[in-house]
Amino acid sequence: MTEKATETKVDEAQSAALELAKYSDERRSDGLYAIADAIEASHEAILEANEVDVAEAETMLEAGEYSQALVDRLKLTPTKLESIAEMVRSVAEQDDPLGKTQTARKLDDGLELYEQTVPIGVVGTIFESRPDALVQIAALALKSGNAVILKGGSEASESNRVLYEIIREATADAPDGWAQLIEARADVDTILEMDDAIDLVMPRGSSEFVRYIQDNTSIPVLGHTEGVCHVYVDSEADLEMATEVAYDAKVQYPAVCNAVETLLVHEDVAETFLPEAVDRYEAADVELRGDERTREIVDVESATEEDWSTEYGDLILSIRVVNSLEAALDHITTYGSKHTESILTEDGDRASTFMRSLDSASVFHNASTRFSDGYRFGLGAEVGISTGKIHARGPVGLEGLTTYQYYLEGDGQCVGTYAGADGKEYLHEDFDGTWTPGSRSE
Amino acid sequence: MTEKATETKVDEAQSAALELAKYSDERRSDGLYAIADAIEASHEAILEANEVDVAEAETMLEAGEYSQALVDRLKLTPTKLESIAEMVRSVAEQDDPLGKTQTARKLDDGLELYEQTVPIGVVGTIFESRPDALVQIAALALKSGNAVILKGGSEASESNRVLYEIIREATADAPDGWAQLIEARADVDTILEMDDAIDLVMPRGSSEFVRYIQDNTSIPVLGHTEGVCHVYVDSEADLEMATEVAYDAKVQYPAVCNAVETLLVHEDVAETFLPEAVDRYEAADVELRGDERTREIVDVESATEEDWSTEYGDLILSIRVVNSLEAALDHITTYGSKHTESILTEDGDRASTFMRSLDSASVFHNASTRFSDGYRFGLGAEVGISTGKIHARGPVGLEGLTTYQYYLEGDGQCVGTYAGADGKEYLHEDFDGTWTPGSRSE
Incomplete structure (x- = not known):
């Protein structure tokens, strides 16, 4: 079987994102519980794959290419897998970050504006060699209704592949293609060029690496370079x-x-x-x-x-x-x-x-x-820390993976009615209200 | 007198931004009233400069280089100046977008976290030939406590220069250098490279122009390309x-x-x-x-x-x-x-x-x-419309020119106290509170 092109994977993620945005919190959280259960049921397969990565890394350690710290971070154990499953469940238990009405405003009688929290869409993530990073990022993306492109460190490729398959199978109820794994370093550059399809890039790694990403994409980047x-x-x-x-x-x-x-x-x-x-x-x-x-x-x-x-x-x-x-x-x-x-x-x-x-x-x-x-800070799980000033800064929780949309509910209003010297005046009155399908009274 | 280098202007703006962030709403709004008064007192000088721009544009119109619509947009009249002054006053009257406590959370007794709205810092703006755009953008920046780099259309250069001088003189109480005018097209590229000093770029203009900006800077860009x-x-x-x-x-x-x-x-x-x-x-x-x-x-x-x-x-x-x-x-x-x-x-x-x-x-x-x-939408003055999904989207008001900072008020807490199996537990209780200098009780 030929590997799908990166462009195809991103396109699939884009379609999946629109579907996933409509899922209820319960459905998204059920997916997370299924992931946690599947990880617990697959210790053997995960640890086997991880052993391959670790053996390879130990060869590199002997050759002086890798550090002991890298090998330690890479290594999974039954206890570590248990705590990964627990982490996924704790993400499921967080408050739903979606569908919150941040502002409800009457522009006029019968013309109501709602500012609703929604997922960002497709998030591209590039992260370090710890295989638990893949599970954490996928869990946060699913909870916040985002499709996600996952690019892990090559040192963890066997572990990542098995964990990704487990996640994919456990979330068969989620829109097909909501999570995509890419493996080649060259695919990162493909992703960085797909600014029409990817809404946010979140790199984790060295300052040089994050700066490389910032300098080579017009997609917004959320990350931190240095912590002085x-x-x-x-x-x-x-x-x-x-x-x-x-x-x-x-x-x-x-x-x-x-x-x-x-x-x-x-x-x-x-x-x-x-x-x-x-x-x-x-x-x-x-x-x-x-x-x-x-x-x-x-x-x-x-x-x-x-x-x-x-x-x-x-x-x-x-x-x-x-x-x-x-x-x-x-x-x-x-x-x-x-x-x-x-x-x-x-x-x-x-x-x-x-x-x-x-x-x-x-x-x-x-x-x-x-x-x-x-x-x-009490933000629940952390997506990362941002030293930029735009969108989200400091420690970033699930909220950082959301944005908002304006919904306007009317009954046929035209702007012409309000224009010019004789135009009707706007009310602009905020009220306590929540958008639910067909929520406008009357 | 030699013209200051663009880099110098941006550095000045960066220092001014830190000062301006500390100004009270009253001081920022007083600056706006002073600008409005100064525009009213300087009709003659503004209209004189504008006539030079318009005459030049009419020559270009005859040569088939400019459209009649451009010439119309360029032309200022006493009535138009009156409405510009009114617009500046209406910005002054908006609610202060700064210093709002968005979240107050007790991490532990005596350890209180506040999420405070603050200015973004230095905003680079590049806008079309209407001279009223310069005044509007400067007014919104001042109200939201941001330093601003202003690059207007070359067609309006005489008008922009006079308006900029009026603004600068009227805001002598504001930190020196909070608003900077740049004029050469080449300076735009200098700005786009200064990602350490400029926090946000807001281009207004054609889709092609906005896309050019997005493709040529690693500074976050707020704008819209197309409206289909x-x-x-x-x-x-x-x-x-x-x-x-x-x-x-x-x-x-x-x-x-x-x-x-x-x-x-x-x-x-x-x-x-x-x-x-x-x-x-x-x-x-x-x-x-x-x-x-x-x-x-x-x-x-x-x-x-x-x-x-x-x-x-x-x-x-x-x-x-x-x-x-x-x-x-x-x-x-x-x-x-x-x-x-x-x-x-x-x-x-x-x-x-x-x-x-x-x-x-x-x-x-x-x-x-x-x-x-x-x-x-009732957002007050509009900074622009964003078709991106990050930070601010749709019609963007003063809020889009703000970000947040985390303030933590403690009495000597160390993370070690809360670490490990025997560590103290965090409270993580949200409360209704507002950060004011030294606000923590006790």
């Missing part, structure tokens, strides 16, 4: 709290995008704060790099200009002493990536100035940057 | 109403994107409906083009395949007889541009099927497609 996050210890900080929060922001999980990369310290508190903070960090094997003023107080390596805009994703932290709140803001504006910043201060006015002066997606007061996460 | 709108006269339509609405949708103002281009008629009513509808259209000098089945009933020109996807923007209408609601949906899905479609039917179920099966921005039941407009 800051913690600013203000002159009015509670220093004991500051030490705890600054430590948590780096050490609790340094590999992720919401971990702090640069610590800014007000000069008034630097001499008191830095020695103890540095002790804590060093006990956790954090490599520290400071500017000149920092190094006058504590014995750390020297930070270069490049450090200020680097996302380490590791147990490395750069430190700078600043002489004012404004200098801290300048630093963040110059070097930051608009992801997450936190001010530690007991002065509400200074906190407010900090929060209102930055255009980062998340700005915190007296809390660790690590809270910047869909689960912690 | 449909009216479908269903088998269950009230034919008298259908005749009125279908007529209004084409004839009331044919040059605009929400005018109907293709009329689809169910075969059960075609013989009754078409003769009368055609009489009405012909009396208004509408050129009609029909498919074969239409031409069996009425005497009109023959429609080609190309007609179905053409936005005429003129008194031309294509007509097709379809044998079912599904065939109408297929036609719209195949040839439409996801702008606005309307079904005329007395059957609520069929209307609901129509509305839920299409992914156009606006889908109407028993109303003219011409209602698809920010003013008529």
Whole structure:
């Protein structure tokens, strides 16, 4: 059997999207429960395929091509499969993101406008080597009524193929073609050109990769390139709290995008704060790099200009002493990536100035940057984190996979009636109402 | 004096944006009132500059390069200036789109998350030759706290320069550089490359032009390419109403994107409906083009395949007889541009099927497609119409120039406290609350 062309797959997804948009929440969620059950019933087949991927990856590891971390992320176990099935069920249990009336407005008697949440349509996703990513993304797409193109890492190709088949068979009740798997790297470029058929691209991976996607498509892209996050210890900080929060922001999980990369310290508190903070960090094997003023107080390596805009994703932290709140803001504006910043201060006015002066997606007061996460924010499952400013930003939940449509219910109104000096006036009265088929009264 | 480089102007706008974001609604609106007053006080200078543009355009008209319509759009009069000033005041009077708390959620006691509306930042706009467009766009940007790059049509360059100077002087209280005028066509390409500094591009103009912008930037683009709108006269339509609405949708103002281009008629009513509808259209000098089945009933020109996807923007209408609601949906899905479609039917179920099966921005039941407009929808001033599905769609008001930021107010919380099997549980309780500086209780 010849493999279908990528264009055909995308066309199928486009037709399926229009059908899927009409499915009730119950039908979409039933599909998710069926996926969870099928994963549980297919442990053997999944683990067998995964072993092939892992064996291949271990050969690459020996050849020095892959890292141990990659092999670890790739490897599935019965316990991991159990938690994947649980994740799918938890997506099913989320509130329906579709069919919500966001605004109901009477334009005139008998002419009612409804702003309704609807799926985006066809979402193209390109993701890393963890095979659980495929299941998570497919689950979120189905719950939000979107057709989805899935392109996983080639390292996970055997696992992805088996998981995809399980999902496809479990959702036989969903419109045929709602989920499509593509495998070749070249197919990514085909997808990026199909701007008439694909409504949104969501890449996950390195900054370079996300930037490559942004630069090579006119389809809107939702993703994040870098997470250069800051913690600013203000002159009015509670220093004991500051030490705890600054430590948590780096050490609790340094590999992720919401971990702090640069610590800014007000000069008034630097001499008191830095020695103890540095002790804590060093006990956790954090490599520290400071500017000149920092190094006058504590014995750390020297930070270069490049450090200020680097996302380490590791147990490395750069430190700078600043002489004012404004200098801290300048630093963040110059070097930051608009992801997450936190001010530690007991002065509400200074906190407010900090929060209102930055255009980062998340700005915190007296809390660790690590809270910047869909689960912690209570958004349910997380689609990803966006550092763009358009559509959805920060941690993105199911809502980020929806858009809206305007429904207008009339009884024969013409614009001519309302035009010109003698035209009828519009009412424009918002009311509490929900669009349901044929909802307009009369 | 040397003209500043475009890059410098954009950098200035970026700094100004961060300042402007902190301005109160009152301060932003005061700027708008000052602009309106200054326009009223400067009729003479504006009209003088405009005469230069108009004289130049008339030369081009004689040379056959410009149309009379372009010259008409270009020409300002005291009455027109009066209505421009009024428009600016009406923007000032709109509700503040900024600083609204969209969600307030207790993650834990003493840890409160607020989703706040904020400006997008720097918006790049490229617009047609009407000089009132410059004032309208600048007014909407100021009200929504955005810095703006203004690139108008070269035909209006003298008028635009004077209007820009008036705006700049009237808003001396606003952060320096919040509005920037660029004039050379080459500067557009510079702007399209500045994806680190410009957050959104809003082009207005021909489909080809908007598509050029989309294809040549990785900045998100808000705009619309085509408006191929449909009216479908269903088998269950009230034919008298259908005749009125279908007529209004084409004839009331044919040059605009929400005018109907293709009329689809169910075969059960075609013989009754078409003769009368055609009489009405012909009396208004509408050129009609029909498919074969239409031409069996009425005497009109023959429609080609190309007609179905053409936005005429003129008194031309294509007509097709379809044998079912599904065939109408297929036609719209195949040839439409996801702008606005309307079904005329007395059957609520069929209307609901129509509305839920299409992914156009606006889908109407028993109303003219011409209602698809920010003013008529009650959005206040209209930034533009978007046929994309991301961020804002359909008629876009001030809200489309905003995004959101997450503010988190804590008292020293660390993620470590909530991590692992023994970790504290999150509360995730939404509450009615508004973020104001230092708003967290305690």
